[in-house]
Structure formats: C-alpha cells, structure tokens
Amino acid sequence: MSCVRDLLAESTLLGGDEARREAEVLLCAALNKPRSYLMAWPEAEVAETLVQRYRDWLLQRSQGVPVAYLLGARDFWTLSLQVNESTLIPRPDTELLIEQALALNLSDSATVLDLGTGSGAIALALASERPRWRIVAVERSTKALEVAIANAKQLGLERVRWLSGNWFSGLDERFALIVSNPPYIAEHDAHLDTGDLRFEPRAALVSGVDGLDDIRKIVSQAPQHLEPEGQLLLEHGFEQGSAVRALLTATGFLNVASYQDLAGHERVSGGSWPGMVR
Known part of the structure; x- marks a missing residue:
C-alpha cells in the first residue's frame, strides 16, 4: 500500500517549479486533509481508491489540465x-x-x-x-x-x-x-x-x-x-x-x-x- 511520502514523490511526473506544491494540493484534496497532515504523517498509508483518484489527477495535470478544473474549485x-x-x-x-x-x-x-x-x-x-x-x-x-x-x-x-x-x-x-x-x-x-x-x-x-x-x-x-x-x-x-x-x-x-x-x-x-x- 502506498504512503503519503511515496505519493508526493510522484510529483516528478509533473515537472516544473510548481510540481511539488501542486502534488500536495491534489493529494490533500484526494485525502480531504489539510497540508499539515502531509507534513505530520508522511508514513500514513493511503487507501487504494484514494491513490487512484490522486494518480488520475496527477496524470491529467501532467497533460496540462488546470488544477482548478480538476478539483472543481478555486x-x-x-x-x-x-x-x-x-x-x-x-x-x-x-x-x-x-x-x-x-x-x-x-x-x-x-x-x-x-x-x-x-x-x-x-x-x-x-x-x-x-x-x-x-x-x-x-x-x-x-x-x-x-x-x-x-x-x-x-x-x-x-x-x-x-x-x-x-x-x-x-x-x-x-x-x-x-x-x-x-x-x-x-x-x-x-x-x-x-x-x-x-x-x-x-x-x-x-x-x-x-x-x-x-x-x-x-x-x-x-x-x-x-x-x-x-x-x-x-x-x-x-x-x-x-x-x-x-x-x-x-x-x-x-x-x-x-x-x-x-x-x-x-x-x-x-x-x-x-x-x-x-
């Protein structure tokens, strides 16, 4: 099972200066947790359904889809x-x-x-x-x-x-x-x-x-x-x-x-x- 740290490491898929920040935003949304949770619990395991949601968003973002459209909010x-x-x-x-x-x-x-x-x-x-x-x-x-x-x-x-x-x-x-x-x-x-x-x-x-x-x-x-x-x-x-x-x-x-x-x-x-x- 994937943990928070491993999932954030997948931000390399995005590239660019904002990759890590955007990966954090997407993972927070998938988990319905604040950014502080990612910092406090890097070893926390993530349910597979949430992992898939996050990875789907990450893939779409790598293709250019705006984060605001992925999350439906700004x-x-x-x-x-x-x-x-x-x-x-x-x-x-x-x-x-x-x-x-x-x-x-x-x-x-x-x-x-x-x-x-x-x-x-x-x-x-x-x-x-x-x-x-x-x-x-x-x-x-x-x-x-x-x-x-x-x-x-x-x-x-x-x-x-x-x-x-x-x-x-x-x-x-x-x-x-x-x-x-x-x-x-x-x-x-x-x-x-x-x-x-x-x-x-x-x-x-x-x-x-x-x-x-x-x-x-x-x-x-x-x-x-x-x-x-x-x-x-x-x-x-x-x-x-x-x-x-x-x-x-x-x-x-x-x-x-x-x-x-x-x-x-x-x-x-x-x-x-x-x-x-x-």
Whole structure:
C-alpha cells in the first residue's frame, strides 16, 4: 500500500517549479486533509481508491489540465468558488479590481453592475464585503451563469441578481458603479497556447486583433448606464493601461487612472462619469 511520502514523490511526473506544491494540493484534496497532515504523517498509508483518484489527477495535470478544473474549485478573495470548463479560473490579479471598488466612496445602498461575471467571482466578493449594495451580474454564457448562481447559493449570497445577456443588452437602469473583467487578449497572442489558458473558454479570453474590442464596447456604452458621477472600473492586460485610459478620456470620463498589481503592472483602469447621457 502506498504512503503519503511515496505519493508526493510522484510529483516528478509533473515537472516544473510548481510540481511539488501542486502534488500536495491534489493529494490533500484526494485525502480531504489539510497540508499539515502531509507534513505530520508522511508514513500514513493511503487507501487504494484514494491513490487512484490522486494518480488520475496527477496524470491529467501532467497533460496540462488546470488544477482548478480538476478539483472543481478555486479560492478567490475570501471565497471558495466552484469553477469548470465553462468559466474562467479566478486569479489573484482580479482581486485588485475588488480592492479599488471597495475603496470608492459609494453609499451603503449603491447599485453595482458586474459585466461578464463568469463564475460570479467579482459580484460575490463585492456582495460579501458590502451586504447592502444592490448588485446585478450579467453573463452571456448560460453554463457559466449556472455556475455563478450555484456559487451564490453555496455562499449564502443569493441577493445578487443574475441576468443572461451580452454586456448591456436588455438593461435599462443606471448604476453607481460598473465593474468588469472582460476578454482582453489579442486573438493571435501566443500565450493562448500556453498554460491554463489552453483549457479556458476562448470566448472569455479573446477580444479582437488588439484585445480591446470588448473594452471599447463597454467604455462607449457605459455612460448610458451610469448615474451622475458613477464609476467604471475595468481589468485589462498589463500592457493595455495607456490604451484603456485613452479610451476612457476620449469618451468623456474624468479622474481617469490606472492601478498597479503586486508585480507593479497596470492591471485595472477606471474613471468617473460627469453626468447623465440622454
């Protein structure tokens, strides 16, 4: 019978700098134990059914399948979210968008719109921090929307209103804040054929020749859906900050700025809308 130490040694199947860490994550999930168990009980024998589960995951990971898809979950902000092949995998970079949204001086009952919600990560993180905000989340993929609704139920955050649609289609209300992590990768970007991106839904990643098609749509249409002095915050690629600021400024947004992630890259940009559009 295999023991914990022997199973972790099989991490060599994965290769790369993250092999050991990922093997630990997969084995913890197979055993339903914390990482401390692996450290404290390296000689513990593991039931054959659990060994097989772990080895199946290890094999799939060696073929590139993201750990989040293997386990069906990913931690984001303070939440554990269900994910699958219909949703993007929430990433730490997007937490900067949450931080900037929470830093805004909005009322306790502000209306907030999350465009392209995917697994619901942004909407649910904001709902968990601001219980009185009235949050609407829009998603064009029905399968992704099902995941978001399931996450809301699991987390007890069912007050978020979920809508099926493409960006602003069908919306006739105005919001104090619009947030979005839209597709922003150029259609011929070589990164699409590397790492986890190979397995994530292409429609949620790619946005035209320069990666800005969807951001252009959102920026141009947002004024019709913002309250006076309403805020727009967008996640974008680390080299797109200047282009997004130019779009915001040309459309008429004020106080346009970009915000850096922990690596020092401009990852989120936004601005305020000065008044109503008729």
